[in-house]
Amino acid sequence: AQSVTQLDSQVPVFEEAPVELRCNYSSSVSVYLFWYVQYPNQGLQLLLKYLSGSTLVESINGFEAEFNKSQTSFHLRKPSVHISDTAEYFCAVSERTGRRALTFGSGTRLQVQP
């Protein structure tokens, strides 16, 4: 079984400031790691994923996340946020083999202020 912990339920930040959303996971098997974003009144969208290879993965809109196996973390970062980044961010894991359903964290609400 897996579990995901997102330590911050809300993160307020000013526009153009850097941000880090923290994610830690626990699993008895090897996992894949994901960040999903949910904009207001919209469905979940995949932001980025780590399957294998380089431990640093990037999204098309400037977010990046680094897989740290020793610390079982997959923190999400952006060097300069925009108002449009205001959304709920969910970290998730799935087993590498067998069932591939996602186990989600409780989410972090990123509020970007002007």
Add this chain to the structure above:
Amino acid sequence: EAGVAQSPRYKIIEKRQSVAFWCNPISGHATLYWYQQILGQGPKLLIQFQNNGVVDDSQLPKDRFSAERLKGVDSTLKIQPAKLEDSAVYLCASSGGLAGIYEQYFGPGTRLTVT
């Protein structure tokens, strides 16, 4: 490519009534998931289908919830009878096809309010 479709988008019912949700996955996606997202929490898997077979329904409250995926395409999730604690957003997701089996695409969800 059309996304995952769900209907209705919103539903309000009284406790002990029944309700059904419908999901049409992305064409060609063999795997379909139903998740329940309670306010303030992350989505939680209810059931996973591979084609028209059930892969995992260990977290589905089978005394009141049922789901089917006829012909391996559309799926229906039913609650009968509903309880107050069933108030949540019900999300359908699918995976497979060219994007691979690891990337799940989510529908807009059905927001259920039980009064």
